[in-house]
Amino acid sequence: MAIFAFTCTCCGRLHExxxxxxxxxxxxxxxxxDDEKTSLAKIDSDLCRISSGxxxxxxxxxxxxxxxHGVDDxxxxxxxxxxxxxxxxxxxxxxNEPVNGDVRISAIPDSHFSVMADSVSN
Incomplete structure (x- = not known):
């Protein structure tokens, strides 16, 4: 039996x-x-840029x-x-090529970064 169970707001399923x-x-x-989000910001699931003035x-x-404590996960x-x-x-x-000392813990697809990287300078 799980120590905790919840219904996911994204998929509607019960998770333990x-x-x-x-x-x-x-x-x-x-x-x-909403207007400012459209005109000032660029966001996706993991990166965000907000420009104002x-x-x-x-x-x-x-x-x-x-x-x-006492739980595996x-x-x-x-x-x-x-x-x-x-x-x-x-x-x-x-x-994709971390520099010695940089910490990278993620599973974000490579294409995700190229899209946002291009938008950073815009």
Whole structure:
């Protein structure tokens, strides 16, 4: 018997095991009006850019795994992290060839990054 069970809001099915919580967008994006989202922002499931005037904010969705004492599976928390433009570009450009010391834990398809990387400079 599972320690936890929940009905998924995406697929409607019952899942058992440790819960996961994720945010579909950074808080900053959620505060934009629909018009601002269209005109100022570019977002997909893991990368976000918001430009307003002379300022651009960059975000990457991250996964934090938090161990649960006495349970095999961790609590998984999908959060958004704000990055500088330099760090955002480095993340996108070195994703498939990490530099020694960089941490990469993800299963995002290669094509995902080329689309967002092209949009970063626009």
């Amino acid at each position: 095991g440790s819960p996961s919580v994720a945010y579909s967008s950074p808080w900053h994006y959620s505060q934009l009006t 002379d300022q651009t904010d960059y975000f990457v969705r991250c996964v934090l795994e938090i161990p649960i 961790p609590f998984i928390w999908g959060v958004w992290s704000s990055l500088s433009e330099k760090s955002f570009r480095r993340y996108v450009e070195t994703y």
